[in-house]
Amino acid sequence: NAGVTQTPKFRILKIGQSMTLQCTQDMNHNYMYWYRQDPGMGLKLIYYSVGAGITDKGEVPNGYNVSRSTTEDFPLRLELAAPSQTSVYFCASSYRSTRGTDTQYFGPGTRLTVL
Amino acid sequence: GEDVEQSLFLSVREGDSSVINCTYTDSSSTYLYWYKQEPGAGLQLLTYIFSNMDMKQDQRLTVLLNKKDKHLSLRIADTQTGDSAIYFCAESMEDTGRRALTFGSGTRLQVQP
Numbered sequence: 436n437a438g439v440t441q442t443p444k445f446r447i448l449k450i451g452q453s454m455t456l457q458c459t460q461d462m463n464h465n466y467m468y469w470y471r472q473d474p475g476m477g478l479k480l481i482y483y484s485v486g487a488g489i490t491d492k493g494e495v496p497n498g499y500n501v502s503r504s505t506t507e508d509f510p511l512r513l514e515l516a517a518p519s520q521t522s523v524y525f526c527a528s529s530y531r532s533t534r535g536t537d538t539q540y541f542g543p544g545t546r547l548t549v550l
Numbered sequence: 551g552e553d554v555e556q557s558l559f560l561s562v563r564e565g566d567s568s569v570i571n572c573t574y575t576d577s578s579s580t581y582l583y584w585y586k587q588e589p590g591a592g593l594q595l596l597t598y599i600f601s602n603m604d605m606k607q608d609q610r611l612t613v614l615l616n617k618k619d620k621h622l623s624l625r626i627a628d629t630q631t632g633d634s635a636i637y638f639c640a641e642s643m644e645d646t647g648r649r650a651l652t653f654g655s656g657t658r659l660q661v662q663p
Contacts, residue, residue, distance in 0.1 A: 476655050525593070527593075537581070537651075
C-alpha cells in the first residue's frame with residue numbers, strides 16, 4: 436500500500452491563480468480530511484468527507500472547495516489564491532478500529548506559497 | 551469550543567527523559583492522541599489513550615491523563631537524537647460525527663548529544 440499520497444510536493448502561485456491539490460489513498464478509508472498547517476501552528480481542518488459524494492466544511496473552509504467522487508480521491512481546489520493561503524497542506528484518511536479509535540494516516544504534505 | 555494548548559519548545563540531553571505536556575478543553579473527548587512530525591514530513595501517530603484511562607505505556611512512551619484537570623502528558627524514556635521532532639497532541643471531536651482531530655500547536659523537542 437502506498438498509503439496517502441499528495442501531489443505536488445511544492446508549488447508557487449501568483450495572487451489570483453487557481454490550482455488543485457491532489458490526494459489519493461489506497462486503504463479504502465471512508466473518512467478523508469484536508470488540514471492546513473501555518474508556521475509554528477497546529478493543523479486546522481479545512482474540509483472533510485465521510486464517504487464518496489459527501490463533503491462538509493471544517494474550521495477554515497473559506498477560499499477552498501473540495502469534491503469526493505470516489506473513495507480514493509479527495510482533491511482540494513483553490514480558486515483565487517491569496518497570500519493568506521501560503522501554508523503546508525496535509526491530506527489524511529482514517530478508519531475506525533474495533534476498539535473505536537480513529538487512526539488518521541497523513542500524506543507527506545504540499546508546501547504552497549502565494550506571492 | 552475546543553482548544554488544545556502545548557508548550558512550544560523542550561530541550562533535553564540524550565539519555566534523559568522528556569516530558570511533553572498538553573491541556574485540552576473539550577470534556578467530551580473520547581480519545582487523545584500524540585503525533586510526531588519530523589522535518590519536511592507528515593504526521594505519524596505515536597500513541598493514543600482512551601479517556602477512561604489514567605495511563606498507557608508503550609515501550610519508551612508513557613502517556614498520563616488527568617481528566618479532572620484536562621491535562622495530558624507524553625513521557626519519552628531514554629530520549630535519543632532520533633526523537634528530535636515536533637510533537638502534537640490532539641483530541642477527537644467524537645460528538646460532531648466528523649471524527650476530525652483538534653491539534654495543539656506542537657512542542658519542538660530538541661535532543662542534545
